[in-house]
Amino acid sequence: xxxxxxxxxxxxxxxxxxxxxxxxxxxxxxxxxxxxxxxxxxxxxxxxxxxxxxxxxxxxxxxxxxxxxxxxxxxxxxxxxxxxxxxxxxxxxxxxxxxxxxxxxxx
Amino acid sequence: xxxxxxxxxxxxxxxxxxxxxxxxxxxxxxxxxxxxxxxxxxxxxxxxxxxxxxxxxxxxxxxxxxxxxxxxxxxxxxxxxxxxxxxxxxxxxxxxxxxxxxxxxxxxxxxxxxxx
Numbered sequence: 001x002x003x004x005x006x007x008x009x010x011x012x013x014x015x016x017x018x019x020x021x022x023x024x025x026x027x028x029x030x031x032x033x034x035x036x037x038x039x040x041x042x043x044x045x046x047x048x049x050x051x052x053x054x055x056x057x058x059x060x061x062x063x064x065x066x067x068x069x070x071x072x073x074x075x076x077x078x079x080x081x082x083x084x085x086x087x088x089x090x091x092x093x094x095x096x097x098x099x100x101x102x103x104x105x106x107x
Numbered sequence: 108x109x110x111x112x113x114x115x116x117x118x119x120x121x122x123x124x125x126x127x128x129x130x131x132x133x134x135x136x137x138x139x140x141x142x143x144x145x146x147x148x149x150x151x152x153x154x155x156x157x158x159x160x161x162x163x164x165x166x167x168x169x170x171x172x173x174x175x176x177x178x179x180x181x182x183x184x185x186x187x188x189x190x191x192x193x194x195x196x197x198x199x200x201x202x203x204x205x206x207x208x209x210x211x212x213x214x215x216x217x218x219x220x221x222x223x
Binding site: 046050055091095097098100 | 151153164165211213214
């Protein structure tokens with residue numbers, strides 16, 4: 001099973017700042033890496049697929065990069081609605097795993 | 108508009124069975140793979156199972172392999188999860204999700220509580 005490790009566990013920033021979230025895979029996942037945002041009481045929302053492609057309707061301030069084992073989600077300038085939990089996810093054949101999540105909180 | 112609506116959750120005793128359903132609308136159901144993902148209270152996301160568009164391929168997390176069975180009925184635009192030999196650690200909100208290159212649409216979830 002491919003293990004995804006997200007860092008940091010919690011990130012405290014202010015609106016307008018830049019957020020950088022990391023996801024490291026225990027072995028190469030090529031570019032089969034997605035990012036999700038989850039707010040309390042809501043289902044996850046897809047932000048980025050295949051490492052760097054924004055999903056439909058996702059603002060341009062969200063960007064993804066990386067390949068192989070190291071990936072990054074960047075939020076260029078935080079809006080109040082961006083404070084949430086973020087998960088990375090990989091797909092390989094018929095096995096999917098998620099990272100443990102990064103909580104982005106208001107400083 | 109894509110809609111995924113889960114049903115069938117509830118309180119069940121350890122060792123018993125439960126069947127979840129997911130009704131899909133707003134897209135051509137039999138064009139897409141589908142998945143179940145769960146989230147225990149206060150915890151992160153855990154993939155449970157997935158099935159290809161034609162049921163030809165399936166996958167399961169090790170934690171549910173041999174106990175859970177995923178299936179679909181394309182004529183009814185429905186996805187199912189048969190859960191047998193339930194354990195306390197299966198307590199979670201179960202989401203169904205549509206899959207393209209990632210899980211692009213999710214339902215609101217069905218709560219399963221396993222407790223005596």
